[in-house]
Structure formats: C-alpha cells, structure tokens
Amino acid sequence: MRTRVLSAFRSVGAFFKTHASTILKVLITVALLGTAALPAVLDNTIIGYLPLLMVVAGILFSFAYLQILKRSVTFQETGTQGNCLRGEASSIGVKVTNGSFLLCPRIEVELFVSDLEGNVDAATFERISLLPKEERELMLAARFDHIGEYQVGLRSFTIFDLFGLFSSQMKTARPSVVSVAPRLADLSGLDVVHQSETDVLSMNRSVINDGFDYVGMREYVLGDTMKTIHWKASARFGDLMTRLYEKQVNPDICVVLDATSRWPHGEQMMCLYDAVIEGVLSMASYAVENGIESTVATADENGVPVEFLSRGSWGYEDLMRAVPKLRPSKENAGTAQLLHRMTMGMYSSSNIAVFSSNPTEQLLSEVISAHAAGKHVQFLMAHPADWERAEEEHVKRMLSRLSAARVPYYLYSTAQDLEEVRI
Numbered sequence: 001m002r003t004r005v006l007s008a009f010r011s012v013g014a015f016f017k018t019h020a021s022t023i024l025k026v027l028i029t030v031a032l033l034g035t036a037a038l039p040a041v042l043d044n045t046i047i048g049y050l051p052l053l054m055v056v057a058g059i060l061f062s063f064a065y066l067q068i069l070k071r072s073v074t075f076q077e078t079g080t081q082g083n084c085l086r087g088e089a090s091s092i093g094v095k096v097t098n099g100s101f102l103l104c105p106r107i108e109v110e111l112f113v114s115d116l117e118g119n120v121d122a123a124t125f126e127r128i129s130l131l132p133k134e135e136r137e138l139m140l141a142a143r144f145d146h147i148g149e150y151q152v153g154l155r156s157f158t159i160f161d162l163f164g165l166f167s168s169q170m171k172t173a174r175p176s177v178v179s180v181a182p183r184l185a186d187l188s189g190l191d192v193v194h195q196s197e198t199d200v201l202s203m204n205r206s207v208i209n210d211g212f213d214y215v216g217m218r219e220y221v222l223g224d225t226m227k228t229i230h231w232k233a234s235a236r237f238g239d240l241m242t243r244l245y246e247k248q249v250n251p252d253i254c255v256v257l258d259a260t261s262r263w264p265h266g267e268q269m270m271c272l273y274d275a276v277i278e279g280v281l282s283m284a285s286y287a288v289e290n291g292i293e294s295t296v297a298t299a300d301e302n303g304v305p306v307e308f309l310s311r312g313s314w315g316y317e318d319l320m321r322a323v324p325k326l327r328p329s330k331e332n333a334g335t336a337q338l339l340h341r342m343t344m345g346m347y348s349s350s351n352i353a354v355f356s357s358n359p360t361e362q363l364l365s366e367v368i369s370a371h372a373a374g375k376h377v378q379f380l381m382a383h384p385a386d387w388e389r390a391e392e393e394h395v396k397r398m399l400s401r402l403s404a405a406r407v408p409y410y411l412y413s414t415a416q417d418l419e420e421v422r423i
Contacts, residue, residue: 066161072100083179092152093139098130106160111140114151144180146270151175182278185415192378217241252293254349258356260329268384272357273326275382278415303334336362343370357382368405379409
C-alpha cells in the first residue's frame with residue numbers, strides 16, 4: 001500500500017514538473033478573470049462588467065494573433081551536409097521568416113546533434129523576436145570526431161502570442177542524417193603490404209611452378225625456369241612454350257578485423273573503433289588501388305564469419321552494418337577461429353593483417369600459428385591515446401610472445417600513426 005501511495009505521489013509530481021508552465025498560465029488567467037469579475041459582482045451594470053469583458057477580449061485577441069502568426073511565420077533548415085570526413089566540422093541551421101505585418105514577440109528554436117547512440121549530444125536553444133517582414137538565420141556548428149551516422153537538425157520550433165498566454169509548436173521535418181566517413185591513411189610502409197606487392201610482381205613476370213595441378217601453357221617469358229618449358233609443344237609450335245601450374249597460395253591480402261575490445265564503452269571505445277575501422281579500410285583501399293586482391297573478414301556479435309571482397313561493391317557502410325560497434329569482451333574466440341580458418345585453407349592468403357584492440361592469448365596463438373604455417377602475418381593493435389602505464393606494460397608483455405616468434409606487430413592509436421611506419 002505504501003509503495004502505491006509513493007508511486008502515485010511521484011506520478012503527480014512528474015506531471016506538475018512537466019506541465020509547470022501551462023499550469024502557471026492557467027492559474028494566472030483564472031486569477032485575472034476572477035479579479036475582473038469582482039466589479040460585476042458589486043455593480044451589476046455595463047460599467048461593472050467592463051473589466052471582465054476587456055480581459056476576455058484580450059484573451060480572444062491574443063489567440064487570434066497567434067493564429068495569424070502561425071500562418072505567416074515560416075522556417076527552413078539550412079547548412080546540413082549529407083556526409084563528411086571524420087574530424088570535420090559541419091554547420092546546421094534554420095532560417096526563420098516573419099511574412100506578416102505583425103510583430104512576432106517570441107519564438108523558441110532548438111537545434112541538435114545526436115551521438116552515435118541516437119541521444120542528444122549537443123544542442124542550442126535560442127529565443128528570438130521578429131519585426132514585421134524580418135528574416136533571421138540561426139546556426140549550430142558541430143564537429144564529428146567519430147565515424148558513423150548522426151542525426152542533426154531542428155528539434156523544436158514554438159511560436160507564442162502577443163501576451164504569452166498561448167503557444168503553438170510547429171511540426172518539424174525528420175532530422176537529417178550525416179554520414180561521417182573514415183579518414184583513410186597511407187599504409188604502404190607496412191611489411192605485409194610490401195610482401196604482397198612483391199608476390200604479385202613475382203607472379204606477373206614469372207611462371208607459377210610450386211603447385212600440383214597443370215592448368216595450361218603460354219609462350220616463354222624471360223625469367224621462366226628451364227624445367228617448366230614444354231619441349232614437345234615448343235617443337236610443334238616452333239617457339240618456346242612454358243607449362244603453367246595452379247598456385248596453392250594466393251598472393252593477396254586477408255585483413256582480419258577483431259570486433260572486440262579490452263576497454264569498456266565510452267570515448268575510448270569510439271576512438272578505438274575509428275582506429276580499427278580506418279586501418280582495415282585503408283589497407284583494403286590501398287590493395288584495390290594497386291591491383292592487389294584483398295578480403296576483409298570479421299566475426300559478428302554471434303561469432304558468425306562475415307567476408308567482403310575488395311572487388312565487390314562494399315563500402316564502409318556495409319562494414320559498419322556487419323560490425324556496428326566494438327564490444328567490450330575478455331574473449332574473442334570467434335576472431336581466433338576465423339583467423340585459423342583463413343590461415344589453414346588450401347587456397348588461403350599468403351599475407352594476413354590482423355587489426356585488433358584485444359590481444360588475447362588465444363588470438364595471439366593463432367597469429368603465431370599462421371606465421372609458423374608460412375604466412376606473412378602482421379598484428380596491428382589499436383590502443384587509447386591516454387592509456388595507463390600499467391595497462392601499456394601489461395599489453396606489451398603479452399605481445400612479447402610475437403617478438404619471440406619473430407612476428408611483426410605495431411601499436412597505434414589512430415590509423416594515421418601507421419603512416420610513419422617505413423620499411
């Protein structure tokens with residue numbers, strides 16, 4: 001019983017708190033009407049009713065005034081951009097116009113920018129008045145520091161009458177969506193990229209002779225070994241012909257994205273997400289531009305593998321839909337199993353780059369196993385720019401396993417840090 005009473009009191013309190021302004025206006029109006037009605041009680045004549053009639057006329061006039069303003073005051077959103085790069089600033093605004101010959105005494109405008117979770121991150125509240133035929137523009141500048149999609153625009157637009165008794169909240173359009181794209185970095189200095197370029201160059205100018213399946217022949221090219229020359233076919237065609245064999249290892253790049261993190265939600269998590277996604281896409285984009293086939297592979301929240309081929313029509317939006325955000329977890333068995341599958345397949349990639357912010361023992365073991373299997377593998381770990389010294393030392397002790405196995409790794413806080421790496 002006591003709980004119900006307390007709950008009822010809380011509900012009443014919340015109602016009064018939410019509608020405090022409206023309740024105050026009603027009380028003031030009732031007080032004015034009551035005060036104006038006193039002369040009519042004392043003097044039952046037209047003179048006695050005159051104050052009451054004047055108050056009622058003022059209320060009706062104020063209501064009619066608002067109706068005219070509602071049809072005369074217009075607004076138009078300006079300055080919103082469909083997309084921009086991470087770290088860029090964008091301005092959103094609204095242009096308000098009073099098309100009537102009446103004074104617009106009070107307009108309340110609120111512009112907002114959401115965060116990645118859809119909550120209001122920044123807002124500006126303006127209270128203005130407009131002269132007849134006046135036009136004014138209000139702006140809100142916002143900087144988008146993290147990749148993703150943000151809602152921006154006009155949150156509320158309210159017009160008040162001459163005496164402030166009535167108000168009308170105008171219907172606003174749906175918020176605009178600003179897509180913040182990753183800022184790509186130049187990763188040409190990484191070992192795994194250099195090795196992939198070397199493999200592709202070697203394939204293009206020399207015969208493939210380390211496989212087991214004969215796939216055909218072609219004319220001899222300078223650099224082909226003598227043991228691959230097909231002598232009988234050469235005699236028949238009158239020119240040297242070289243046997244071609246299917247290669248068992250592909251000279252492309254497999255980019256493994258680990259969607260888990262050892263750091264919790266918050267600003268650090270969003271910075272890590274930017275670093276990991278931008279690193280992955282920078283490497284995939286570099287591969288496409290230089291004719292190197294690449295595959296981006298990740299495990300979703302359920303541990304299900306998701307792969308994207310660089311020759312397809314995927315972009316960062318597809319990648320973000322597959323991995324909407326990093327998730328704090330002490331385990332990343334799904335990523336470790338994915339790396340094992342990408343390593344041990346017969347036609348697996350010879351060059352593997354693992355982007356992660358969660359160097360677990362299981363994942364590091366799979367990285368070392370890939371190196372032992374003859375793959376050219378690199379581990380690239382994203383970390384917060386302001387991580388604690390104890391955490392840094394702990395991570396470096398874990399990564400010492402890679403140093404002992406002669407597996408190259410890099411620590412970085414933004415993808416742009418990797419631009420400084422040079423062979």
